[in-house]
Amino acid sequence: MISIGIDVSKRKSTVAIINVMGEILQTPFDIEHSKHGLEKLWDLIKDYPKDQVKFIMEATGIYHLGLLNELQKQGYFVHVANPLLIKKYFDAEIRKGKTDRKDALKLSRYGTEKWWLLQEHSTTDQVYLDLQFLSREYNSFLTAKIKLKVQLSNLIERTFPGLEKILKGHYWALLLDFYELYPCASLVREMSEKKFSTKFIKLAAKKGHRKGAQIAQSIYQLAHECVTFEPNNQVAALSVKHCVTLLRSTEEATIDIITQMNELAKELPEYEVVKKMKGVGDKLAPRLIAEIGDVRRFKDSKSLIAYAGIDAPPYQSGQFEGTNRHISKRGSKSLRKCGYEVMMALKSSKPKEDNAVYEYMLKKEAEGKNKKLVKIAGLNKFLRMYYARVMEVYQN
Template structure:
């Protein structure tokens, strides 16, 4: 048995090859992620007359080139969770941290856990694409939060309090009423220079053009707020209009990107056999269904519903010592934080609407709340049940 430990960096990797009992086959050496050098590495490993297993840490995307290349050459490759490797690395008394030492540590891990190593299995291309789209969606959503904060900051100068009267972005249709309104009026002076009747007429015309509800009461409230508000930047300042409208433009560009990505995710998700089943579950709509499928991926890679729950990090590991058995256990949070966020959003949507036809999770949350659980704890318990049901129903689709 030969363990090949690979410490992966951005454009190169450090390799160490060991046999049991610390026998060194090859001391740590570097390999660049190029066709020629990876080909030489694969040829060398294939020439070793023994059972060879390659071990590496998951490193975001940096490990993918060498991983995919070695898999194509038919080598056994195991990808280890970085937290698990960190726990293994911390067993020693001396905390040496170099690329060469990390490669030795990973190689030793392969020897010590030889029979527990699980060969990496690539996801189907559609799940991999959904996962990539999901990551980019979250990236642009963070950009959107920053853009909204910047626009809100500017509106606090020109239209203080306006955000309380107008809704923001609608993820379903991509419309942003606050942004559209700020682009049109951008300063309270543009409202107060009109009479109330003139502004109401102007607002209703604007709402009709943009496809919003034409509410006269809303126009009256906005006009009253504009009369009472105290802008701290004059509308006569040349840069005021430019700054507000540029902030709206940036926000709109991000919104368009988000809608483009979401549309692509929906198209891919609808091509999967489990989509109708997932979409029919309580709390899951056209927006959350592709996000949920993208984050969970191929459910067949989990051996049970409990494994999916552990992947989400909402399992509560048992704690027992002597005669003491812990009952008030917190969730581990050792799993996908993105899946927990999406799952919690599903539970929130489930609770804010009337009881759905598929009401098992909804009633379970109500039951937990009646037992005295906090609303947040009840939703997490509901998510636990939701993922069990998700696993069972999707597996049933693939077993038919």
């Protein structure tokens, strides 16, 4: 039986091979993440039965995924270790040092010591993989969208302060169109009120807004009253144009991604059940499923809560037992973020019918807990219910 430790890097990895007796069969060597590099590895282990070979690697964001996929295609056992767990394991050594070669050997030794305890990395269903990939892309575009909104807000504050207060909420698309045409308040001041109102009413009508005349009057008055710091009109127009273009592009991307995620999620048996849960809508349902994945991989609801990183591990020593504990945050940051959004949606919707999660949050608020703690407590209960309902779907 041999343990193969792989220290994964970008486009290359360092590999070490030892047997369960601790004997080094192959000193650490590098392989490229290519067909040639993998053929080098296959040649070294081709004489060993596949059921006697175990690969151990750390989860390294995205760099390990390609290699993991190739190893599983060949039918090998692969254990993907939690980096924090491996770090704690390495910390047991008195004399410390870090190189790729040493890390590969340490992973190999970890494999021999934990040989019978290692769990094989499950080959997740392709739908879950696709959903998770799209969810991460959605989060990236969402981050870019937020930054662009801040940038646009700063531009408005300099060239047309107060415009956002008039064109807010469902007037967002109208705001982008208008500000792209009139990036400076001076451009409105140069026009007569009648001429401006006529043009604005036509612009508003294209977006389906009927109060164009009232809004035009407010904007025209604002243009004459606001104090601005305006650059050259051409400079302002260039900045606004590109900011608005990028905003429209990111919005279109997020809409397309969510649409595709919903189409994929509909193939899963838990989709309708998750959508019916309060606080979860068309946008949050596929994201939530994507971040949790196949719920059957968790042995119970506590495991799912731990995966989200909102568990509070016990702390006890001698006669002391800690009661004021914090959540671990040693889990999926993306799931915590998505779950927190669900709690915010649930809190703002204020469901009239009985809802266990909402009532639980109200109870915590009545106890004097702060808003963030209330939402985390609600998410804890929500995930327990999620686990129970989805498992019921798979068991029936």
